[in-house]
Structures are given as C-alpha cells and as structure tokens.
Amino acid sequence: MKIKSFHPPQRxxxxxxxxxxxxxxxxxxxxxTIGHLDPKFVELMDEMKSLLKYAFQTQNELTMPVSAPxxxxxxxxxxxxxxxxxxxxxxxxxVFGGRMQENVERCxxxxxxxxxDWGRAVDPQKLEDxxxxxxxxxxxxxxxxxxxxxxxxxxxxxxEVAHRHGCLTIVDAITSLGxxxxxxxxxxxxxxxxxxxxxLSCTPGLSPVSFSPRAxxxxxxxxxxxxxxFMDLNLVMGYWGGATKRAYHHTAPIxxxxxxxxxxxxxxxxxxxxxxxxHQRNHLALRAGLEAMGxxxxxxxxxxxxxxxxxxxxxxxxxxxxxxxxxxxYQLEIGAGLGAMAGKVWRIGLMGHASNPRNxxxxxxxxxxxxxxxxxxxxxxxxxxxxxxxxxx
Ligand SMILES: *Cc1c(COP(=O)(O)O)cnc(C)c1O
Numbered sequence: 001m002k003i004k005s006f007h008p009p010q011r012x013x014x015x016x017x018x019x020x021x022x023x024x025x026x027x028x029x030x031x032x033t034i035g036h037l038d039p040k041f042v043e044l045m046d047e048m049k050s051l052l053k054y055a056f057q058t059q060n061e062l063t064m065p066v067s068a069p070x071x072x073x074x075x076x077x078x079x080x081x082x083x084x085x086x087x088x089x090x091x092x093x094x095v096f097g098g099r100m101q102e103n104v105e106r107c108x109x110x111x112x113x114x115x116x117d118w119g120r121a122v123d124p125q126k127l128e129d130x131x132x133x134x135x136x137x138x139x140x141x142x143x144x145x146x147x148x149x150x151x152x153x154x155x156x157x158x159x160e161v162a163h164r165h166g167c168l169t170i171v172d173a174i175t176s177l178g179x180x181x182x183x184x185x186x187x188x189x190x191x192x193x194x195x196x197x198x199x200l201s202c203t204p205g206l207s208p209v210s211f212s213p214r215a216x217x218x219x220x221x222x223x224x225x226x227x228x229x230f231m232d233l234n235l236v237m238g239y240w241g242g243a244t245k246r247a248y249h250h251t252a253p254i255x256x257x258x259x260x261x262x263x264x265x266x267x268x269x270x271x272x273x274x275x276x277x278x279h280q281r282n283h284l285a286l287r288a289g290l291e292a293m294g295x296x297x298x299x300x301x302x303x304x305x306x307x308x309x310x311x312x313x314x315x316x317x318x319x320x321x322x323x324x325x326x327x328x329x330y331q332l333e334i335g336a337g338l339g340a341m342a343g344k345v346w347r348i349g350l351m352g353h354a355s356n357p358r359n360x361x362x363x364x365x366x367x368x369x370x371x372x373x374x375x376x377x378x379x380x381x382x383x384x385x386x387x388x389x390x391x392x393x
Pocket of ligand 1: 017069070071072096143145146147148172174175195204205
C-alpha cells in the first residue's frame with residue numbers, strides 16, 4: 001500500500017491541551033521559511049521577546065521561547081538553577097510536581113517534598129514549615145496551575161515565603177499563562193516556564209521562559225557546568241541575546257515561531273486583562289451548566305482554574321466510553337483523569353482560542369446527550385439554558 005498525505009479530522013479540543021489553535025496562527029505557520037540568521041528573522045525574534053515580556057508582565061531581558069515543548073522549559077529552569085548538592089523544596093499537589101522532583105534529582109539536587117491533597121491549592125503555611133526545617137534550601141519550585149487536577153495556587157504568596165527564607169523560585173505557568181493572571185515582576189518570580197498549546201491558542205512544541213536578574217546571577221556564578229549542552233542558558237543567549245551579534249546555537253523552529261508570534265500578537269490585541277476575563281466568563285457559564293446537570297467539581301470553588309474544569313465521573317458511568325462517544329459523535333475531545341485521578345474524573349479545558357461560548361454550549365449539549373443515552377444519573381435538558389443565563393448576563 002502506498003502511504004498518502006495525512007489529513008487530520010477537524011476536532012474541537014477541550015481537554016488539558018493541546019487546545020484549539022487559532023486559524024490565524026495556522027496561517028502564519030504556512031508562510032515561507034527563511035534562514036534563522038536572516039535579518040528579517042532577527043527582527044521577528046526581537047518582537048517575540050517584547051511580546052513575551054508583555055505576556056509574562058516582566059522587564060526581564062532573559063525572556064524567550066525554548067525550542068521544545070513545555071517539559072523542556074521545565075528542564076531548562078532546573079538544569080540551570082540547580083547544582084549538584086543543592087536542596088530544593090518542591091510543593092506537590094498533582095502530577096506535575098512529581099516531574100519537578102524527578103528534575104531536581106537528575107540534576108544531582110536533593111528534593112524536599114511538601115505534599116498537598118490532589119485537587120487543592122498548595123498551602124503556603126506548609127511551605128513555610130518546610131523552609132524552617134530546611135534552612136539550607138536554595139530553591140523553591142511549584143506549579144501555579146495544576147492541569148492534572150484543575151487547582152490554582154497563590155503564586156504571589158508562595159514566592160513571598162520562599163524569598164523570606166532566601167530561596168530562588170521556579171514556577172510552572174504552563175496552563176496559567178494567558179488564561180489567569182501571571183505577574184512575573186509584581187510577584188517577583190525568579191524563573192518561570194510556560195507552553196504554547198494551552199491558553200496561548202498556538203500549536204504545541206515551544207516553551208516560553210523568563211529569568212530574573214537574580215536567577216541570571218546564580219547561573220553566571222555556577223561552580224559546575226550545566227550538564228545539558230542544549231539547555232545551557234549561557235550558550236542559548238548567544239543566539240537569543242540582546243545587543244551582541246547572533247551566533248548559531250541550534251536551528252530555530254522558524255515556522256513554529258511565526259505561529260507563536262501571531263498568537264502573541266492576538267493576545268496583545270485582545271489585551272491580557274480581557275483574555276483573563278473571557279476565560280473566567282466561559283468557565284462560569286460551563287460551571288452553571290454542569291451543576292444544573294448535577295455534576296460535581298473536584299476543586300473547591302475559590303481554588304479553581306477557569307481554564308481547566310475537573311469534574312467527578314458519576315457512579316456507574318464508564319468514563320472512557322463517554323469520551324469515545326463525544327469524539328465519534330461530536331468531534332469533541334475532553335480529557336481523562338491523570339495519575340491518582342485516572343478513571344475518576346473528566347478534565348474539560350476552556351483554553352485560549354477554545355474558550356468561547358460556542359464551545360461551552362457544544363460541550364454541555366453533547367454531555368447531556370451522551371450521558372443521557374448511557375442512562376447516567378443526570379438532570380437532562382437544563383444545562384445549555386443554565387449556561388445561556390450566564391452568557392447573556
Ligand atoms: C502540559 C503541562 C506540562 C507539560 O508540557 P508539554 O508541552 O506537554 O511538555 C507541564 N506542566 C503543566 C502544568 C502542564 O499543564
């Protein structure tokens with residue numbers, strides 16, 4: 001058999017990411033490839049840095065996209081800021097905190113784990129206690145928006161505690177950036193990484209990062225070389241750096257960067273505050289519909305992420321069969337539970353371009369139909385009306 005071109009189906013992506021990509025971003029990515037040292041491309045890189053500074057709300061000069069997915073942004077932060085023997089306090093309230101521990105240990109660091117319940121925000125008091133018990137800790141790491149559970153933590157409060165104990169901070173903002181407030185300078189975050197496929201309406205594969213002058217100082221004064229050649233920021237800066245001539249480090253993913261540039265232009269046009277408000281408004285409409293149907297959220301109300309709604313699967317319902325029917329009959333993808341929550345929850349994303357009233361209505365109508373057909377214990381025919389009340393208000 002001769003293999004032909006691949007034509008993916010047109011889906012609606014309402015899972016934990018990737019989320020729907022704006023057609024403007026896809027169109028930008030189809031433009032002609034130019035050289036990665038072409039003066040026109042260098043112009044795009046400079047614009048990219050200022051657009052990312054806006055998205056992160058920072059003046060940090062060391063702000064750029066890592067040429068690989070969010071996990072590589074995570075690893076870039078850890079390999080540069082953690083030296084062998086360094087003690088790092090990691091707050092864990094879901095799957096991604098566990099990956100932070102893995103990163104610390106692979107850097108030769110000592111991870112001190114602070115555990116919170118899955119589905120809850122990180123408790124600043126527990127961090128405070130851990131830092132009192134470990135006065136030699138050098139870094140504190142936590143996930144701002146835990147995509148595995150739908151919990152949002154108070155990043156500003158956690159950073160304040162860390163700094164009071166003389167620690168640098170590494171913050172995972174993969175799912176929060178563009179969907180919830182992320183204020184790198186106002187909150188005094190030292191190292192932060194994000195992803196393009198969650199609330200930025202872009203394709204997966206790039207990881208915006210930003211480092212404070214304090215973090216850069218620590219990187220410059222390392223006793224040992226960063227063990228990753230590709231992620232060593234001292235080298236990457238030769239390509240992404242400011243005034244100096246751009247030197248070849250690796251071939252930038254040119255067309256992917258066109259896409260991120262367009263996504264960030266769209267964010268600037270909408271304005272951050274309006275993007276946050278849109279995510280909140282659509283979340284409240286979806287919530288009204290889900291609750292009218294009789295479905296329950298996993299996370300307490302004041303700790304919920306607007307862009308990731310984790311709901312409990314009703315008793316006796318085959319959760320995978322529901323997702324399969326949504327996909328086959330509605331072209332609609334929602335997420336399954338991850339780690340300890342596998343089989344127990346669905347994760348409904350309203351991220352970036354996908355956070356819109358049409359998707360709220362589509363998802364509620366589809367769930368009403370599919371759960372109804374499966375004889376699930378829900379109230380039928382009320383969800384879309386409940387959401388509409390909210391969308392009209
Ligand atoms: C999606 C996600 C990641 C991983 O990003 P990839 O692009 O899949 O590597 C890490 N942390 C959080 C909180 C995420 O939501």
